[in-house]
Structure formats: C-alpha cells, structure tokens
Amino acid sequence: MDMAVAISELMTQHHQECDGYFASAENAVAQGKWDEAAALFDQFENALILHLRREEDILFPAFETETGQTGGPTQMMRMEHEQMKALTQNLKSACAARDKDGYLGNSETLLVLMQQHNMKEEQILYPMMDRALDANADTLVSEVTSLD
Amino acid sequence: MAEHEYLLDVSQLEPPEPLQKALSALDELQAGQYIRLLHRRNPELLYPLLEKRGYAFHTFRTKEPAFEVLIWKKTDQEADTRCQALIKQAWDIKKKKAEAKDTPKLSFEQAPPISIPFRFFLMAPVFGFVAAMVLLFAGPESMDSRWTPEAVSAVHFMVLGFSTMTMIGAMMQILPVVIGTIIPKSRLVSNIVFGLYVPGVVFLGSAFLFRKDILFNSAATFLGLAFSVFIVVVLHTMFTSGVRTSASRAIKLAVISLAVTVAMGVVMVAIFGAHGGVAKHLFATIHLGWGLVGWTGLLIIGVSFQVVPMFQITPQYPIWIRQWLPISLVYLLVLWSLVTYFHQYLDGKNMIYYLSGLLILLLTGLYSINTLILQKQRRRKIPDVTVSFWQLAMVSAILGIVLTAVNIISPETGEYYLLELVIGIVVISGVMQSVINGMLYKIMPFLVWFHLQAKQTTPGVLPNMKEIIRGRRMWIQYWLHLGSITGLAGTVFYPELLFYPAVTLFAASMLLLWANMMTAVWTYQKTVQR
Numbered sequence: 114m115d116m117a118v119a120i121s122e123l124m125t126q127h128h129q130e131c132d133g134y135f136a137s138a139e140n141a142v143a144q145g146k147w148d149e150a151a152a153l154f155d156q157f158e159n160a161l162i163l164h165l166r167r168e169e170d171i172l173f174p175a176f177e178t179e180t181g182q183t184g185g186p187t188q189m190m191r192m193e194h195e196q197m198k199a200l201t202q203n204l205k206s207a208c209a210a211r212d213k214d215g216y217l218g219n220s221e222t223l224l225v226l227m228q229q230h231n232m233k234e235e236q237i238l239y240p241m242m243d244r245a246l247d248a249n250a251d252t253l254v255s256e257v258t259s260l261d
Numbered sequence: 262m263a264e265h266e267y268l269l270d271v272s273q274l275e276p277p278e279p280l281q282k283a284l285s286a287l288d289e290l291q292a293g294q295y296i297r298l299l300h301r302r303n304p305e306l307l308y309p310l311l312e313k314r315g316y317a318f319h320t321f322r323t324k325e326p327a328f329e330v331l332i333w334k335k336t337d338q339e340a341d342t343r344c345q346a347l348i349k350q351a352w353d354i355k356k357k358k359a360e361a362k363d364t365p366k367l368s369f370e371q372a373p374p375i376s377i378p379f380r381f382f383l384m385a386p387v388f389g390f391v392a393a394m395v396l397l398f399a400g401p402e403s404m405d406s407r408w409t410p411e412a413v414s415a416v417h418f419m420v421l422g423f424s425t426m427t428m429i430g431a432m433m434q435i436l437p438v439v440i441g442t443i444i445p446k447s448r449l450v451s452n453i454v455f456g457l458y459v460p461g462v463v464f465l466g467s468a469f470l471f472r473k474d475i476l477f478n479s480a481a482t483f484l485g486l487a488f489s490v491f492i493v494v495v496l497h498t499m500f501t502s503g504v505r506t507s508a509s510r511a512i513k514l515a516v517i518s519l520a521v522t523v524a525m526g527v528v529m530v531a532i533f534g535a536h537g538g539v540a541k542h543l544f545a546t547i548h549l550g551w552g553l554v555g556w557t558g559l560l561i562i563g564v565s566f567q568v569v570p571m572f573q574i575t576p577q578y579p580i581w582i583r584q585w586l587p588i589s590l591v592y593l594l595v596l597w598s599l600v601t602y603f604h605q606y607l608d609g610k611n612m613i614y615y616l617s618g619l620l621i622l623l624l625t626g627l628y629s630i631n632t633l634i635l636q637k638q639r640r641r642k643i644p645d646v647t648v649s650f651w652q653l654a655m656v657s658a659i660l661g662i663v664l665t666a667v668n669i670i671s672p673e674t675g676e677y678y679l680l681e682l683v684i685g686i687v688v689i690s691g692v693m694q695s696v697i698n699g700m701l702y703k704i705m706p707f708l709v710w711f712h713l714q715a716k717q718t719t720p721g722v723l724p725n726m727k728e729i730i731r732g733r734r735m736w737i738q739y740w741l742h743l744g745s746i747t748g749l750a751g752t753v754f755y756p757e758l759l760f761y762p763a764v765t766l767f768a769a770s771m772l773l774l775w776a777n778m779m780t781a782v783w784t785y786q787k788t789v790q791r
Binding site: 139140214224229232237 | 572703714
C-alpha cells in the first residue's frame with residue numbers, strides 16, 4: 114500500500130464496486146442473456162458477501178469495542194445486512210429458474226434497500242469510524258483488504 | 262442521605278492533617294455509613310492504608326475540589342450497596358455526557374410509522390385533482406393570464422396541496438437516512454402539521470376564488486402555524502444532528518427558503534388581504550422566486566446529490582455543484598429579491614436586476630444539464646419509470662429556464678402574459694410534479710415492503726416492489742402526465758381547441774396516480790391481515 118487510505122474511502126469504493134456488478138447482472142437478466150447473467154450475479158453475490166464480512170467480522174467489532182456502543186447503529190446495520198442477504202437469495206433462485214419478472218422485482222427492492230443502507234453508512238457511520246478508529250486505521254485497512 | 266453519608270472536607274487543610282483526619286474518621290464510621298472525602302489532591306498515600314484496614318474506596322475527579330473519595334467498610338453490606346449505587350449513578354451521567362458530545366448522534370431508528378409519510382402522499386393527488394376541477398369549472402378564460410383568480414387558486418392547490426404536501430411527508434421519512442436521526446415525537450408532529458395544513462390549503466385555494474378576507478386570514482393562520490411547527494422541528498433536528506454533508510446542507514437551505522416563502526405569503530395576506538395592486542405583484546414575484554428556486558429547487562437539488570448517483574448508479578455530481586451551487590443560489594435569491602423590490606423606485610431596471618436573475622437561471626440550468634449528463638452515464642440501463650420522470654423534469658427545467666431568460670430580457674409586450682403561463686405550466690407540472698411523481702413510485706413500494714418485512718413474524722413470501730405497484734400502471738400514468746403537460750402548454754396558444762382535453766388529461770393523470778398509490782396501500786393491508 115502506498116498512502117494511508119481512510120476506512121470510509123475504502124468501504125465507499127467497495128460499495129460502488131458492488132453497485133457495478135449489481136447493475137451488470139440486472140442488465141443481462143433484462144436482456145434475457147441468462148448464462149451471462151448467472152456469471153455476473155455470482156460476481157455480485159461474492160462481492161456483496163465479502164463486503165458484509167469486512168464490516169461484520171472486522172470493522173463493526175472494532176468500532177463497538179472502541180465506543181462501547183453495541184446495541185446502536187452497528188446492530189441496525191447488521192439487521193439490514195440480513196435483509197439484503199435474504200433478497201440476494203431470492204435473486205439467486207430467480208436467476209436459476211430464469212424468472213425475469215421475479216428477478217427484476219426483487220432486484221428493484223434490493224437496490225433501494227441497499228442504497229438507503231449505503232447512504233447511512235457513507236454519510237454517517239463511516240465518518241464516525243474514521244474518527245473513532247483513527248489510531249489503528251492502518252492495521253484495520255490492511256486486515257480488511259486481506260480478507261477474502 | 263445525610264445520615265448515611267459522613268461528609269469530610271479536608272480540601273483546605275495542610276498535610277499531614279488530611280490523612281490523619283481521614284483515618285480517625287474511619288473509627289467513627291457507623292454501620293451502613295460511608296465517608297465522602299473532599300480533597301484537593303489525589304490522596305494516594307491513603308489508599309494502601311485503607312486497603313490494609315479492610316476498607317473499600319472509589320475516587321471521582323470533580324471540578325471543585327479536585328477529588329472526592331468514597332470510603333466504606335468492605336464487610337458492611339449496606340454501605341457497599343449504597344456506594345455501588347452512587348458509583349453507577351456517576352458513571353451513567355458521565356456516559357450520557359460522553360454520548361451527547363459524540364456528535365453526530367446516531368440512532369438509526371429505522372423509520373417513522375408508515376402512516377406518517379403515507380397520509381401526506383395520499384392527499385397529494387387529491388389536491389392535484391381539485392386543481393384540475395377549479396380550472397375545468399372556470400373554463401378556458403381561467404388561463405387568460407397567471408393572475409386570474411382560478412389560475413392563482415389552481416397554482417396554490419398544486420404547489421401546496423400536491424408538491425409541498427408530498428415534500429413534507431418525504432422529509433419526515435428521509436431525515437433518518439440523510440442525517441441518521443428521526444424527527445422527535447414524529448407522530449405528534451405529523452398529526453399537528455397535517456391537521457393544520459390540510460384545512461389551510463383548502464382555505465387558501467378557496468380564498469383566491471371567492472376573495473374573502475376571512476378565508477385569507479384563516480389560510481394564513483392555519484398554514485402559518487403548520488409551517489412554523491414543521492420548519493422549527495426540522496431545522497432543530499438537522500442543526501443538532503451534527504451531520505454536515507452536501508445533501509444535508511442543501512436541504513437545510515431549502516427549509517430556510519420555505520420559511521422565507523411562507524413569511525412573504527403571510528405578510529401579503531396581512532398587508533393586502535383580498536385586495537392590492539402593483540406592490541402585491543412585486544411581493545408575489547419574490548414569494549414565487551423563493552418558493553420555486555429556494556424551497557422546491559434546493560430540495561430537489563439536495564435530494565438528487567444522494568438519489569441520482571446511488572439509485573440510478575451514475576457518477577457523482579461534480580464537487581463545485583455539491584459545495585457551492587446551493588449556497589450561491591440562496592445569496593443570489595437575496596440579491597434578486599432586494600433589487601426586484603426596490604427597482605420600482607428606480608428609473609428603469611438596473612444591471613443587478615438582470616444579472617442576479619440571469620445568474621440564478623444559469624446555475625439552475627447548469628445543474629439540470631449536469632443531471633441529464635449523469636443519467637446518460639448511468640450503469641443501470643433497464644427502463645425505470647422514476648428515471649424517466651427525472652429526465653422529463655430536467656428537460657422541462659431547461660425549457661422553463663430558457664423561456665424565463667427570454668421573459669427577463671425581452672421588453673414587456675402584450676405577449677408576455679402567454680409566456681408567463683407557459684413557464685408556470687412547465688415548471689409546476691413539468692419539473693415539480695414530475696420529480697415528485699417519479700420519487701413516489703420508488704418511495705411508496707419500498708416503504709410498504711420495508712414495513713411489511715419488519716412486521717413479519719412467520720416466514721413467508723413478501724410481495725416485491727414491482728408487485729406492490731405494477732410497472733405497467735406506472736408507465737400509463739407517466740404517458741398521461743406527459744400528455745397533460747404538453748396539452749396544457751398548448752392550451753396557452755389554442756385555448757378553444759385544447760383546454761378541455763388537456764385539463765381532463767391532467768385530472769386523469771392525478772386519478773391514476775392516486776389509484777396506483779392505493780394499490781400499494783391495499784397490498785400492505787392485505788399482507789398484514791394474512
């Protein structure tokens with residue numbers, strides 16, 4: 114790594130990466146290119162699950178230890194992660210069944226859920242993390258990037 | 262308190278007196294009693310001695326004197342309970358203080374109850390329909406100029422009854438996402454605002470039609486109160502949240518502009534009542550500038566900083582737009598308002614009048630073009646009715662801006678009445694209604710889904726967003742809406758031919774919007790009952 118990257122910066126970039134995979138998979142489904150869609154969906158799912166693990170396994174516990182808040186914002190974010198995973202499972206089945214309407218209806222729902230969630234993280238939670246975890250930000254960033 | 266507490270103040274004494282006093286106090290201690298020792302230094306020499314004699318202690322740092330030490334006998338159960346309670350109490354206070362300091366406060370309370378935004382949303386097309394009826398019953402003459410009683414009435418039913426109605430409901434909803442906190446006592450606030458606002462809109466709309474002072478005064482009272490509560494609560498919540506993003510800044514400025522717009526409206530009622538001449542037109546023009554560019558424009562701009570890049574998956578707005586455009590618009594509005602008001606005393610219009618007006622148009626125009634460019638680069642390519650509504654709004658905005666520029670520069674000929682009407686239609690229906698309409702088709706199905714899954718106790722399949730409001734029905738309403746804007750704008754030039762079909766189309770679009778919204782409500786109720 115060259116320069117130090119802020120946690121918020123890194124995680125926001127990762128959100129956008131996930132968005133990109135999400136849109137590509139959805140476009141392929143809309144065009145009925147199911148083989149391509151299946152591959153793109155896998156890419157999206159992997160990126161999403163990795164992102165959630167980076168938060169739940171590394172960043173959230175560090176934030177909770179540092180601030181003593183365990184029942185607050187991170188708990189709410191974990192709940193929304195579960196909802197996102199459930200919708201992603203719906204997408205997976207729709208993709209396997211080649212059910213276009215089912216996929217697009219669920220992807221619309223997931224997109225709105227995911228983005229209002231990301232907004233809260235990017236606008237509020239990540240900046241708080243940057244401040245609270247300032248001292249060991251570098252270690253956390255390298256832990257996060259090495260997780261796969 | 263006093264009986265259990267042995268207060269010993271040694272803060273004024275010189276060593277070794279404090280230590281001696283403390284130790285001799287131990288002998289006087291009765292069962293259930295503890296010592297509160299006030300000291301100006303941390304009595305470190307005392308602690309090992311206490312330890313040796315079987316006493317427990319806890320030290321607080323305080324302001325004056327610097328240290329307070331609780332001392333109690335370890336074996337004394339009663340004293341121990343008391344001291345532990347005191348320690349916990351002090352700890353809680355400290356924690357609360359720390360939390361209060363740790364801005365931004367973050368609760369992420371999910372969302373207010375679904376009935377709060379929905380009551381505002383569902384009223385909006387009703388008032389839109391009323392606006393259509395006002396025009397329809399008055400006939401084509403109602404659109405002779407923008408100053409006819411029916412035109413002014415219909416405009417207020419639209420901007421207050423349709424647009425601002427939805428925007429208030431949406432603000433209650435989006436604050437948790439934008440600043441991480443919910444409006445305090447959201448149910449109470451919403452009941453008060455909604456209860457005052459709806460009759461206020463009815464009073465104002467009818468006041469213009471019937472020209473009665475009592476109606477104007479009731480409107481000013483009801484709307485003034487409703488807006489005061491809303492504005493104070495929202496600004497207070499936003500300013501204390503500590504979150505400062507480009508979106509939240511623009512939204513704050515929008516709410517401040519709303520305050521200016523409302524104040525001007527109330528002042529007009531107070532000064533002129535049902536009458537008034539040229540001065541009233543000047544006030545009205547300034548009122549309109551703050552309402553359209555300030556309140557509506559800045560709110561759309563602020564919301565778009567978040568919504569466009571994230572929900573349509575586009576690149577970000579350039580930094581200069583996010584940082585500087587909203588605040589510049591507010592400064593320009595202030596300048597423009599002053600010259601607009603005072604140029605009646607000057608000979609001819611002065612340079613600042615033209616400059617401030619044109620700069621406002623230039624900035625809003627650049628914003629609109631930028632939004633269209635971003636949407637062109639969107640990664641989510643599938644047809645999306647909300648994106649189409651946004652694009653329609655931005656194209657309308659550019660058209661409205663060009664026409665307004667022509668209106669400002671060109672000398673006032675007989676034709677300018679027509680131009681003003683077209684601008685009004687393009688801005689109110691083309692820009693405001695389109696954005697709101699499009700956003701409703703994302704917000705409402707999502708909220709239904711969101712609240713359903715929060716309520717869900719037994720696992721089962723929930724309807725997805727496209728099953729909550731069907732895509733095809735939304736597209737039909739989009740085309741009705743587009744047809745009605747085009748028709749209404751055409752009515753200005755061919756009133757006899759187009760007036761009735763265009764206004765009917767407008768009413769139909771409102772009805773279908775309402776019906777589409779109701780399918781969301783029905784789906785919600787049906788699923789909850791299941």
